Amino acid sequence: MHSIEFCAGAGGQALGLEQAGFKHAALVEIEPDFAETLRLNRPQWDVRSADMGEFDGRPFAGVDLLTAGLPCPPFSVAGKQLGELDERNLFPAALRLIDEIRPKAVMIENVRGFLSAVFDDYRGHLRRQLSKLGYHADWRLLNASDFGVPQLRPRVVIVALKKELVGNFDWPEVDPHNPPTVGQCLRDLMEENGWRGAKKWAARADDIAPTLVGGSKKHGGPDLGPTRARRAWATLGVEGKSLANEAPPPDFVGMPRLTLRMTARLQGFPDTWQFHGTKTTRYRQIGNAFPPPVAKAVARNLAVALQAKKAISLAAA
Numbered sequence: 001m002h003s004i005e006f007c008a009g010a011g012g013q014a015l016g017l018e019q020a021g022f023k024h025a026a027l028v029e030i031e032p033d034f035a036e037t038l039r040l041n042r043p044q045w046d047v048r049s050a051d052m053g054e055f056d057g058r059p060f061a062g063v064d065l066l067t068a069g070l071p072c073p074p075f076s077v078a079g080k081q082l083g084e085l086d087e088r089n090l091f092p093a094a095l096r097l098i099d100e101i102r103p104k105a106v107m108i109e110n111v112r113g114f115l116s117a118v119f120d121d122y123r124g125h126l127r128r129q130l131s132k133l134g135y136h137a138d139w140r141l142l143n144a145s146d147f148g149v150p151q152l153r154p155r156v157v158i159v160a161l162k163k164e165l166v167g168n169f170d171w172p173e174v175d176p177h178n179p180p181t182v183g184q185c186l187r188d189l190m191e192e193n194g195w196r197g198a199k200k201w202a203a204r205a206d207d208i209a210p211t212l213v214g215g216s217k218k219h220g221g222p223d224l225g226p227t228r229a230r231r232a233w234a235t236l237g238v239e240g241k242s243l244a245n246e247a248p249p250p251d252f253v254g255m256p257r258l259t260l261r262m263t264a265r266l267q268g269f270p271d272t273w274q275f276h277g278t279k280t281t282r283y284r285q286i287g288n289a290f291p292p293p294v295a296k297a298v299a300r301n302l303a304v305a306l307q308a309k310k311a312i313s314l315a316a317a
Contacts, residue, residue: 214287
């Protein structure tokens with residue numbers, strides 16, 4: 001099975017798809033540092049540094065799956081919620097590419113605000129446009145913590161399938177066990193430099209993390225978000241005003257800061273995954289990522305739906 005991905009970012013969704021058995025025909029990402037992150041980790045991937053709005057999808061006609069992590073600001077409750085009026089809204093570009101490529105299935109990730117009542121009409125418009133192209137669309141709010149990620153991170157996943165495939169797809173079931181706490185997840189990284197308070201800190205950090213906020217080109221830096229978010233981190237014994245370059249030293253006293261590697265682990269990235277660019281750029285990639293375990297769970301069920309169709313076709317032949 002082959003996929004093509006747009007707004008690929010740092011590769012969270014792409015990694016999950018890979019783990020679910022998909023091979024990437026191409027990954028399209030407009031940000032040069034983000035694209036370099038993809039190449040750094042997977043030199044064999046065909047990474048295109050290109051604008052999705054100007055990309056010609058016709059050479060990729062017929063791939064099994066089209067995926068995208070479309071920009072969140074048009075629908076984010078933290079923004080102005082301009083939706084279709086926001087210049088960063090790439091749903092029209094996605095619809096054009098779906099029309100050009102005609103994949104068997106589509107998977108698009110966006111923020112919880114997409115489900116706000118203010119966007120009822122726009123969601124109906126998308127559903128009608130996809131139906132005209134021969135797809136049945138559905139969406140669901142998924143929490144990363146339901147799939148083993150030690151972070152709440154609610155995200156909307158939109159799935160559209162060719163109408164003959166709809167009966168083969170089920171939304172993934174949540175994990176039967178709770179994810180690890182922040183303390184359980186990060187203790188080994190916190191004590192890398194011999195911090196003697198790591199065990200006590202881990203016992204205090206006994207819940208999952210608040211949603212990481214990566215910011216955008218215009219807003220946000222290497223910190224854990226606005227005042228409300230920092231208060232939530234403080235209850236876990238984490239100082240959220242900035243990120244640290246390394247773990248606390250042996251005699252450190254106070255609330256530790258997270259490193260980039262710690263935030264990446266909280267997003268579900270493997271420790272081997274590298275990020276290219278400045279500290280702020282790397283944190284943007286991490287904080288805005290689609291957690292790989294969530295992407296894998298949805299993609300695995302899409303793979304089942306696609307393979308079921310192939311099996312039926314082969315049997316008929």
